[in-house]
Every structure is written in structure tokens, then in C-alpha cells.
Amino acid sequence: MEALSEHTIAFSGLKDGTHEFDFVLGPAFFTATGVEEFLGGEASMHVRLEKSSHLLVTLIHVDGHINMLCDHCNAPMEQPIKGDQRQIFKLSAENETDDDELVSIDPGAHEINLTHYIFECISLHLPIRHVHAPGLCDPEVEVALEKVQIHHEPTPDPRWAVLNKLRNKTA
Numbered sequence: 496m497e498a499l500s501e502h503t504i505a506f507s508g509l510k511d512g513t514h515e516f517d518f519v520l521g522p523a524f525f526t527a528t529g530v531e532e533f534l535g536g537e538a539s540m541h542v543r544l545e546k547s548s549h550l551l552v553t554l555i556h557v558d559g560h561i562n563m564l565c566d567h568c569n570a571p572m573e574q575p576i577k578g579d580q581r582q583i584f585k586l587s588a589e590n591e592t593d594d595d596e597l598v599s600i601d602p603g604a605h606e607i608n609l610t611h612y613i614f615e616c617i618s619l620h621l622p623i624r625h626v627h628a629p630g631l632c633d634p635e636v637e638v639a640l641e642k643v644q645i646h647h648e649p650t651p652d653p654r655w656a657v658l659n660k661l662r663n664k665t666a
């Protein structure tokens with residue numbers, strides 16, 4: 496996603512040592528991600544930055560929720576999201592590493608933008624399947640799904656029959 500100016504940290508003016516930053520991600524952020532499944536959300540981001548002469552070590556922490564549709568009943572739900580990501584920036588002209596956690600930045604740079612890494616942190620901690628907590632799915636959909644299951648008894652996959660035959664032969 497595109498860099499957002501509010502996630503820029505001007506580090507050149509900071510003393511060596513630990514610095515803390517807080518961001519709030521609101522619905523505008525989730526729209527800006529361009530991810531269709533994100534219908535909004537709210538999360539707080541905490542960034543701890545350790546600055547030394549050639550390294551910026553950042554620890555990004557996210558805690559909040561994303562509004563999405565439930566994979567089971569398709570009704571709106573809040574997917575909790577919580578986790579950390581470490582990202583190290585090295586002030587170096589050489590791009591000597593292929594380590595994802597370590598990125599080289601221009602030694603003349605005086606600021607870093609964290610939008611990309613914040614987005615990465617969220618994507619990393621988002622479960623593949625998002626469903627309501629047990630018992631909270633749309634009851635009408637639950638009833639409809641149960642009916643569908645009753646009326647469509649699953650027919651055995653014909654490939655299993657072939658496999659079973661093979662198994663019996665070798666046994």
C-alpha cells in the first residue's frame with residue numbers, strides 16, 4: 496500500500512537510544528490498504544525505535560480489530576488482531592542482505608516511513624479463516640446451512656474407491 500505521511504518518523508533529530516511512538520489506525524487506513532475484505536476497523540499501533548549510529552531497530556505492535564465478513568455466515572464481524580513485528584533499518588549504501596527483517600536505507604536519509612511495515616504486521620497476524628466466536632453466527636444462516644447439509648448427503652468421491660481397490664490389491 497502507499498506510504499501515509501502520518502507514519503513517517505524523522506529520526507535524524509533523535510538522540511541515540513529508545514524512542515516510542517503511537518499511531519491509531521481508523522477506517523480510513525483500512526480503506527487505504529486496498530484490501531477488499533477490510534470493511535473498516537480500529538487498531539492501535541505502538542512502535543519502539545532503538546536508534547544507534549548506523550541502525551534503527553523498530554518493534555511494531557498492533558492491537559485492535561478489523562471489520563470483515565464472517566467466512567461461515569457472511570454477516571459482519573470484528574476480527575481481533577494482535578501481534579508484533581521487528582524491522583531493522585541499516586544506514587548503508589550497499590544492499591548487502593536478502594534478510595526480510597533487515598533493510599538497507601540511504602545513509603543520507605533522515606526519515607523512515609512505516610506504512611508498509613505496519614500493513615505487513617497486520618497481514619502477518621491476520622488468521623486465514625475469520626469466523627464469529629462459537630454461537631455468534633447469524634442464526635438464520637445457520638438454519639439454512641443445516642438444511643443444505645441434510646438435503647445434500649455427500650456422495651463418496653469416486654477416487655477413494657479406486658484408491659481402496661489399489662490398497663486391497665497390495666495388502
Ligand SMILES: [Zn+2]
Binds near residue numbers: 626
Ligand atoms: Zn458468522
